[in-house]
Amino acid sequence: MTPTHTAADLTAVETEMRALLALSNGPLSPLYGMMRYHLGWADTAFAPAASDPGKRLRPQLCLLCCAAAGGDPSVAVPAAAAIELLHNFTLIHDDIQDQSTHRRHRRTVWDIWGAAQAINAGDGMYAVSHLALLRLRERGVPAEQIVGLFGAFDETVLRICEGQFQDIGFESRWDITAADYLQMIGGKTVAIFAFAAHAGATIAAANGERAAHYGNLGTALGRGFQLRDDVLGIWGAAAVTGKPAADDIRRRKKSLPVIMLHERASTADRATLERLYAGDEVPPDGVATVLEMLNAAGVEKECLEIVDGYHANAFGLLSASG
Amino acid sequence: MTPTHTAADLTAVETEMRALLALSNGPLSPLYGMMRYHLGWADTAFAPAASDPGKRLRPQLCLLCCAAAGGDPSVAVPAAAAIELLHNFTLIHDDIQDQSTHRRHRRTVWDIWGAAQAINAGDGMYAVSHLALLRLRERGVPAEQIVGLFGAFDETVLRICEGQFQDIGFESRWDITAADYLQMIGGKTVAIFAFAAHAGATIAAANGERAAHYGNLGTALGRGFQLRDDVLGIWGAAAVTGKPAADDIRRRKKSLPVIMLHERASTADRATLERLYAGDEVPPDGVATVLEMLNAAGVEKECLEIVDGYHANAFGLLSASG
Numbered sequence: 173m174t175p176t177h178t179a180a181d182l183t184a185v186e187t188e189m190r191a192l193l194a195l196s197n198g199p200l201s202p203l204y205g206m207m208r209y210h211l212g213w214a215d216t217a218f219a220p221a222a223s224d225p226g227k228r229l230r231p232q233l234c235l236l237c238c239a240a241a242g243g244d245p246s247v248a249v250p251a252a253a254a255i256e257l258l259h260n261f262t263l264i265h266d267d268i269q270d271q272s273t274h275r276r277h278r279r280t281v282w283d284i285w286g287a288a289q290a291i292n293a294g295d296g297m298y299a300v301s302h303l304a305l306l307r308l309r310e311r312g313v314p315a316e317q318i319v320g321l322f323g324a325f326d327e328t329v330l331r332i333c334e335g336q337f338q339d340i341g342f343e344s345r346w347d348i349t350a351a352d353y354l355q356m357i358g359g360k361t362v363a364i365f366a367f368a369a370h371a372g373a374t375i376a377a378a379n380g381e382r383a384a385h386y387g388n389l390g391t392a393l394g395r396g397f398q399l400r401d402d403v404l405g406i407w408g409a410a411a412v413t414g415k416p417a418a419d420d421i422r423r424r425k426k427s428l429p430v431i432m433l434h435e436r437a438s439t440a441d442r443a444t445l446e447r448l449y450a451g452d453e454v455p456p457d458g459v460a461t462v463l464e465m466l467n468a469a470g471v472e473k474e475c476l477e478i479v480d481g482y483h484a485n486a487f488g489l490l491s492a493s494g
Numbered sequence: 495m496t497p498t499h500t501a502a503d504l505t506a507v508e509t510e511m512r513a514l515l516a517l518s519n520g521p522l523s524p525l526y527g528m529m530r531y532h533l534g535w536a537d538t539a540f541a542p543a544a545s546d547p548g549k550r551l552r553p554q555l556c557l558l559c560c561a562a563a564g565g566d567p568s569v570a571v572p573a574a575a576a577i578e579l580l581h582n583f584t585l586i587h588d589d590i591q592d593q594s595t596h597r598r599h600r601r602t603v604w605d606i607w608g609a610a611q612a613i614n615a616g617d618g619m620y621a622v623s624h625l626a627l628l629r630l631r632e633r634g635v636p637a638e639q640i641v642g643l644f645g646a647f648d649e650t651v652l653r654i655c656e657g658q659f660q661d662i663g664f665e666s667r668w669d670i671t672a673a674d675y676l677q678m679i680g681g682k683t684v685a686i687f688a689f690a691a692h693a694g695a696t697i698a699a700a701n702g703e704r705a706a707h708y709g710n711l712g713t714a715l716g717r718g719f720q721l722r723d724d725v726l727g728i729w730g731a732a733a734v735t736g737k738p739a740a741d742d743i744r745r746r747k748k749s750l751p752v753i754m755l756h757e758r759a760s761t762a763d764r765a766t767l768e769r770l771y772a773g774d775e776v777p778p779d780g781v782a783t784v785l786e787m788l789n790a791a792g793v794e795k796e797c798l799e800i801v802d803g804y805h806a807n808a809f810g811l812l813s814a815s816g
Contacts, residue, residue, distance in 0.1 A: 199677075203659040265617060269610035288591035288662050291613060295587060296655035298620060302648040306641065315637040319628065322644060326624040333618035337525040340610050355521075 181235045181245050181252075182228055188253035188307070192300050206293040207300070210264055210281050224276045231256045233393065234368040237386045240493060243376020250307035251321065251371045257301035258325070259364060262332055264294035269340065270423075298329070313375060321371055328367040335359025342426045346434060346446060353428050357398045358391075365394030382493070389489040396482030402427035403475050406466065421459045424449045428478075429471045430462075441465050503557045503567050503574075504550055510575035510629070514622050528615040529622070532586055532603050546598045552686055553578045555715065556694040559708045562815060565698020572629035573643065573693045579623035580647070581686060584654055586616035591662060592745075620651070635697060643693055650689040657681025664748045668756060668768060675750050679720045680713075687716030704815070711811040718804030724749035725797050728788065743781045746771045750800075751793045752784075763787050 189211065193204050205218035212223035231252030238248040266272070267280040268287050274280060282290035305325060308318050338356040342348055369390030373383040405420030406429055420427055426449075434445055445465065448458040466472065511533065515526050527540035534545035553574030560570040588594070589602040590609050596602060604612035627647060630640050660678040664670055691712030695705040727742030728751055742749055748771075756767055767787065770780040788794065 199660065199663075199674075200656045203656060262617075265613050269613055287609070289659065291587050291591055292655050292659050292662070295584075295616075295620070296652055296659075298617070299648040299651035299655065302624070302644065303652075306645050306648075309641060315641045319631060319637045319640050322624065323628050326621045326628075329621035330618055330625075333614050333621065334522045334525060337522065337611065337614050337618075340614070341521075352521075 181249065182232060184246065184249045185228065185231045185235075185252045185256060186225075188249050188304065189257060192253070192257070192304055203289075203293065203296060206281050206285055206289065207260075207297050209284075210260060210293065210297075212276070216279075216284055223278060226260075226276060228256060229397070230259055230364055230368045233365060233390060234372040237369040237372030237389070238376045239372075240490070241373040241376035241378045241382065241386060243372070243378075245372075247308075247311045247313065248372050248375045250304050250311065251375060252368075253307075254301045254304035254325065255364065255368050255371070257297055257304055258329065261294045261297035261301060262336070264290055264297065266336065268294075269336065301325075308375070317374065321374060324367055324370065328363045331359040331363035333359075335361070335363070343424070348426060348431055349435070350428060350431060353426075353431050354395070357395065361398040361401075362391055362394035365397065366390040369393070385489065385493055389486055389493070392482050392486035392489060396479050396486065399428060399475060399482065400479045402429060403472060403479070406463070407472055418459050418463055421462045422454050422456075424454055429466055429475055432471050432474065433462075433466050433469050436469055437465065503571065504554060506568065506571045507550065507553045507557070507574045507578060508547075510571050510626065511579060514575070514579070514626055525611075525615065525618060528603050528607055528611065529582075529619050531606075532582060532615065532619075534598070538601075538606055545600060548582075548598060550578060551719070552581055552690045555687060555712060556690040559691040559694030559711070560698045561694075562812070563695040563698035563700045563704065563708060565694070565700075567694075569630075569633045569635065570694050570697045572626050572633060573697060574690075575629075576623045576626035576647065577686065577690050577693070579619055579626055580651065583616045583619035583623060584658070586612055586619065588658065590616075591658065623647075630697070639696065643696060646689055646692065650685045653681040653685035655681075657683070657685070665746070670748060670753055671757070672750060672753060675748075675753050676717070679717065683720040683723075684713055684716035687719065688712040691715070707811060707815055711808055711815070714804050714808035714811060718801050718808065721750060721797055721804065722801045724751060725794060725801070728785070729794055740781050740785055743784045744776050744778075746776055751788055751797055754793050754796065755784075755788050755791050758791060759787065 190213070193207050193211070196204060202218065205214055208214040208218065209216060212225035213221065215221040234252040234255055235245040235248055238245045263275065264281050267275060268282045268290050272280055273283045280290075281293055285293075302322075302325075305321060306318070308321070309315065335356050335358065338352070339360055342352075342356065366387045367390070370383050370387035373386035378386065402420070402425075405425065405427060406418055409417065416422070421430075430445075434442060437445060445462060448454050448462060454462065512535070515529050515533070518526060524540065527536055530536040530540065531538060534547035535543065537543040556574040556577055557567040557570055560567045585597065586603050589597060590604045590612050594602055595605045602612075603615055607615075624644075624647075627643060628640070630643070631637065657678050657680065660674070661682055664674075664678065688709045689712070692705050692709035695708035700708065724742070724747075727747065727749060728740055731739065738744070743752075752767075756764060759767060767784060770776050770784060776784065
């Protein structure tokens with residue numbers, strides 16, 4: 173599969189999503205306008221815009237796995253669109269839950285239109301993601317297979333809700349181990365990568381065992397992605413992440429680097445960390461202190477080695493998928 | 495179909511829902527605990543409880559229409575469970591959006607566990623409602639029919655989101671006509687009644703035309719239900735509604751009686767109404783003033799006549815469905 177092929181398919185995914193959220197002029201138009209704004213296609217007045225749409229990694233993974241498993245990725249386009257819509261529905265709700273005012277350099281939906289309408293826009297986008305998945309029928313995917321994909325799709329959403337439930341719970345706890353963290357991201361981030369890979373292979377008519385193999389590939393990629401994102405949230409340059417440097421520290425995120433630091437820190441350092449994380453946000457000199465402790469503990473290098481391990485695992489699975 | 499039969503089927507719906515939200519003991523247990531609490535099965539510590547579960551009207555309509563269309567209502571039980579779970583997911587989110595602290599004499603999910611976790615519990619229940627619908631497969635419903643039901647199910651959710659979007663918008667507007675109101679409840683309340691009736695008939699293997707006829711029956715019943723609920727929200731006794739008398743006035747709801755009053759009131763009365771509705775809530779003497787204006791305008795009787803009209807329409811459709 174050539175890169176050109178992939179680019180063309182991602183355009184098809186975008187077209188598919190736009191068809192499902194087409195502009196209407198009636199009184200309901202702003203509901204869909206909020207969704208289009210979130211996806212980067214509209215400005216706050218719902219006029220067309222071209223903002224950073226995000227990386228669209230998950231639909232890409234679905235199409236690539238469909239092709240790798242010997243299928244025609246154009247058939248999988250509705251599933252890829254459903255996956256990206258699902259991901260974005262969870263982001264709209266996440267931003268309310270985390271009270272994040274900005275995403276991808278723009279104000280978040282709830283920050284502009286209020287939490288009540290943002291809950292609504294997210295619920296609506298979740299409904300639309302199902303309608304996207306149903307469009308597989310028009311591309312000739314058998315009904316029986318679509319029913320199976322629906323089950324896996326909504327099981328994935330449940331895993332995401334479970335991960336989000338745990339993540340919110342982590343805010344008030346320090347007894348979190350690396351294993352707890354892996355379980356949490358297993359729901360919050362990894363499940364949708366696994367579904368994307370699994371669905372792509374399934375649509376390519378892979379048998380159950382082979383589709384599960386691709387699901388494992390998605391799991392490895394998802395873990396690597398989330399942990400790399402955690403590293404970027406602390407050490408990434410603002411130009412890359414679109415957020416101030418070390419923003420995850422300021423926001424008191426208990427990502428793996430911080431959990432690792434807490435586990436191995438001296439009693440004094442641990443007390444400092446807990447004290448800095450006890451307020452609403454960590455002040456700039458506190459962020460600097462946490463960064464110094466993290467760097468002294470060698471956490472970044474260790475995390476990047478774990479990321480490399482996940483990626484090696486993914487590449488191994490990909491070569492073994494033949 | 496005998497009343498005994500109906501009662502038995504509603505027990506089956508309850509069993510079906512409980513199977514989908516079974517107690518787990520792991521760290522994720524509270525997520526499902528919040529859902530069970532909302533459904534009336536658990537207390538705030540997630541111990542078993544038997545609170546008022548609500549009327550379960552929508553699943554009942556689904557089973558009755560399945561039977562009326564000549565089907566076996568036990569086959570439709572998973573669809574009935576899906577409909578009730580969908581309805582309750584929207585209630586969990588509605589309570590956040592309306593900042594309602596109580597429902598059915600108990601505190602609401604967000605009031606106990608916070609808005610972030612309540613958003614999560616609602617999202618999770620929406621996912622579970624899909625998993626419920628999929629269980630039709632185990633009762634022998636063909637995959638092709640399930641795919642069709644899924645499309646109608648998520649179109650219904652979109653209508654609910656649209657209605658909720660309009661309802662929230664009404665809070666800051668007075669240029670609302672009776673027609674606007676009917677469009678709003680058409681999404682927020684009526685669509686799920688229409689789906690319930692349509693799905694029941696579809697599972698009974700009714701053809702498209704006959705299923706659409708049952709959908710119309712559901713529409714008439716849904717309109718009558720919502721308007722009667724609006725009347726109860728103003729004139730209903732506290733013992734019946736579980737809320738203080740005239741609570742919808744206190745909460746500044748723009749239901750049909752209030753819209754009708756506003757349309758026909760004198761300029762002075764209209765100004766009084768708008769002034770009373772301008773604050774956070776209408777004080778007790780203001781509620782008394784609005785009630786006096788409503789009674790002088792004869793709005794209650796007129797609304798009940800409209801309810802009767804919808805019910806006559808529904809009965810007509812039921813007799814014609816033969």
